[in-house]
Amino acid sequence: MLEEAMTMTTLEKELVALAISVAAGCRPCVTHHLVEVRKAGGDDDSIVKAVGGAVCVRNSAGDGMRRHALGLDPAKKECGCTASDPLTELIALGAALAVNCTAETDKHLTAARSLGVAQDQLDEVFALAAMIRTKAIGHAEARLGGAGQGNWGEPPKAARCC
Known part of the structure; x- marks a missing residue:
């Protein structure tokens, strides 16, 4: 699904961002990126694929x-989190970065490179993961309500991500 161009399409970026958000466990981010995936033309199948890869x-x-x-x-049996296409590997790489797992990051970075993913596409995933984690x-x-200060306050209404 990745284009020959060096940057990802808006839909591809949003699918990766959705996967990162799911893996990071950020509800407001998931909500936001679901809307953005739909705006970019994503369908149910693409959402299921991104969410499944993240999980x-x-x-x-x-x-x-x-x-x-x-x-x-x-050592453990293969988890099944492997893919044969670049976008699915970028989704998995983003999720691995979101959960700060070096083993999964190394695995999916190596796989993405073996599939010919360009460095600037990898850089986009790294930047998305850093932004969404923050x-x-x-x-x-x-x-x-001010963690570490004992002020728990009332939970705010759903916030907007990114």
Whole structure:
């Protein structure tokens, strides 16, 4: 689905942003990027694919961290979070960055490069992940009403992401 051009289309960026938002667990970001995916022409199938890829990577990262924390053998069966097309790998890479999983990041970065994804497309995913992670943290802190200060306040209405 990625075009020959060096940058991603608006739809591709929004699908990656949606996956990052799901993996980061940011409801306002997910809501925002669902709207943007639809505006960019995304259909139900593309949304299911992006969300499924994000959940797969998030679950795999969580299991890997569980195994590490319990001192278990890090070797495990293949999680199935692999793809044969560039966009699906960029979705998985974005999700891996969102959950800060170096193993999944390395895996999907290597796979994306092997599929011929250009460095500027990878840079776009890195920038999206950094921005959405920052927004997700901001939304969580806002819900706490001044985290660390004991002022929990009332949860705000759904905030707008990005």
